[in-house]
Amino acid sequence: MSATPTFAPADGAPPADDGTLGTVPSTISQALILSRYQFRDYLRSRRFILMMGIVLAAGAILTTVVAYYRPAGLIDNADDLYGGLWAGGAGVVIVFAGIIFGGDAIAGEFQNKTGYFLMGLPIKRTTVYAGKYLATLAASIVSLVVYLIIVTGNAVYYLGLNAFSVPGPLIESFAITLLYLLALLGFVFLFSSLFKTSAYAVLVVAVLFLFGFSIIQEVVLNLAHTEPWFLLSYVNGINAYPLTGVPAHVQTVRNPFTRATSTAYNPTYLEGILVMAGYWLLTTIGGLLSFEREEFT
C-alpha cells in the first residue's frame, strides 16, 4: 500500500488531561541529572568496591615498602614525598579507574540494553554521553581522593605537620592530574563508543593503557630515537613538576654498566598540557560522533 491511510479521530474521546507533565530541562541540566543517578549506580556497584580494593591495596603496598626501606630522599620533605608517592601513583589509579568505570560506560548501554531506557526519553545522545562522562569522572575523582588520603597519611606519619606545607604545589599537581584524567576518560569513552560489546571495549582500553602505550613509547624512544611527545602516557608525569621541579627537556644518560650514552626526554610543562588537552578534545569529539551514529539494533 503506497497511499497514506489516515485514521479518523476516535469518537467521543474527551481530553482527560492537558498533555505531558513538565517541561524538558536544558541539555546541561539533563546531563547533570543523568550523571547524578549514574554516579549513584557506580557507588552501589561491585566495580566501585573493586576500585576501592585496588586503591587500598596499592596504598597498603606503598605504605609497607616506604616503611620498610625508608628512602631518605623520599621521606625528608613534603615536596619529594608527594612528588614520589602521589604524582607517580595517581597515574596508575587513573588508568584503573578509567578501565573499571569508563571501559563499558557507552558499550554497556548497547549490550545491557540500558540505552533503550535512556534513549526513549526526550534527551539528546550528546547529553547521555556527557552525563555518563561526568559520572565516570566523579567516580574516578573519588578514587583519586582516597589515594591522596593514603599518601597524606604517610606524609603525616613521617613529617608531622610539615605534611601540609605544600598546599599550592599539591593543588597544582592535583589539577594537572585531573587534566590527565579528563584526557584518559576521553580516550576510554571513544573506545567504549566504538564497541557494542563491553568486554571488547574494556579489553582494548586495558591493553592500551597497561601495556600498549608503554611499548610504543619504548619503541619510539629506542628505535626511532625521537621524543614520544604525542603519547598520553609520556606526558602524564608532568603532574610531579609542581612538587619536584621541571627537569631538563633533553638529558644525556650514561649507562653505568656499558658506559654507553643515550638521550632521555622529559616533556615540558606546555607540551604536556597541550597534549593532554588535545587528547581530551579530539577523543571527546570522536566519541560523540561515534555515539551519535551508533544504532540500537
Add this chain to the structure above:
Amino acid sequence: MTPSIEAVGLTKRFGAFTALDHLNLKVDGAKCVGFLGPNGAGKTTTLKMFTDLIFPSEGEAFINGISVQKDRKRALEVCGDLIESPEIYPSLTPREAFQMSGALRGMRSDEVASRTKIVLEEVKMTEWADQKFGSFSKGMKQRVNIAAALLSDPEVVILDEPSTGLDPRGMAEVRTIVRGLKKGHRLIFMSSHILSEVIDVCDEVALLDRGKLLFADSLSNVTQRLGGGVRAVEAEFASPLDETVLAAQIGTFPEVAAWSRTDAQRITLQVKGGLVEQARLLEKIAAMRLGLLSFRESRSALEEVYLREISVGDA
C-alpha cells in the same frame, strides 16, 4: 493538540536487506492502533525509528508533527515508549529510576512521586518500588518498563509487544492497562503479534509484512472489507440452543449470510453489512429472549484476514 504519529517514506535497509520499505502511515486522534505483522515484518524496526534508536535509510518519522530525526528531544517530549524490554541500571530501584526519568522529563518531584505511585499500582509493582531493578525477574522488569513508559502521562504511547515476558495474568493486566489508557486523550501505537490482544484493546490495525504496509484501517472495516463484506460475530447464550430455532429463525434473518454452531451454547454468525446491520441483528436476537449473554465480533475474523493477507505475501 491532537496526538499523532506519521511515517513518511520511512525505509530501513541493513546492507542488501530491506527491513522496512517506504512506509507511509499517519495515525492521529485519541485511539489505540495495533501494529500487526509476523516476526521479521519490520514492526520493531519501525518503532525504533519512531524513537530514534535507529536511523532511517530514507524518509522521516514524526510525532505530533515534529521530526524525530531532526529534533528527537522535542519529538519525544510527549511520548512514552517501551521498545524491546529495556534494562534500568541494576542497582537503582524503580522509584529511583522513575525519579531520574521524571527529572530528565522536567517533572516536579511531587509529580514524579504521585505518578510513580499510580503507575506502579497499575502494574502491581508497588511493593517492589524500593527493591533493586537488577534483582527482578523478566516479567517484573517488563511491568516496571510499562510503568516507566506511562510515568509522564504521555499523549503518545509507543509499545513494542508489551506482553513479552509476562505470564497469562500479566498479559491480561497489560490489556486492562491499555484499555485504561484509552480513556485519556492519547494515542497508543502498539505492535503485537497476539491477535486476541489487538482485538481486545485496539480500535484500528495496520498490518505489515516483509517491510511493506498491507493495510491500515479500523478493526471492523478491516474484517468487513477484507472479509468480503461479511463480518463474523460470535453469540453466546445462557442455555443450549435448539437447532430449529437456529435454522428457522436466526438463520433466516436478512442480515445473516451464514451461521455455524461453535458448541451447544455458542454460534458464529456471518453478518452482512456493517455496524448498523450488526446492531439490528443484535436487537432481533435479544427480542427472542433466548438468554443472550454476549454478542461480539469474532476473534477469528481478524485472524482469518491476517493469515490470508500474509499468505498472499508469501505467494
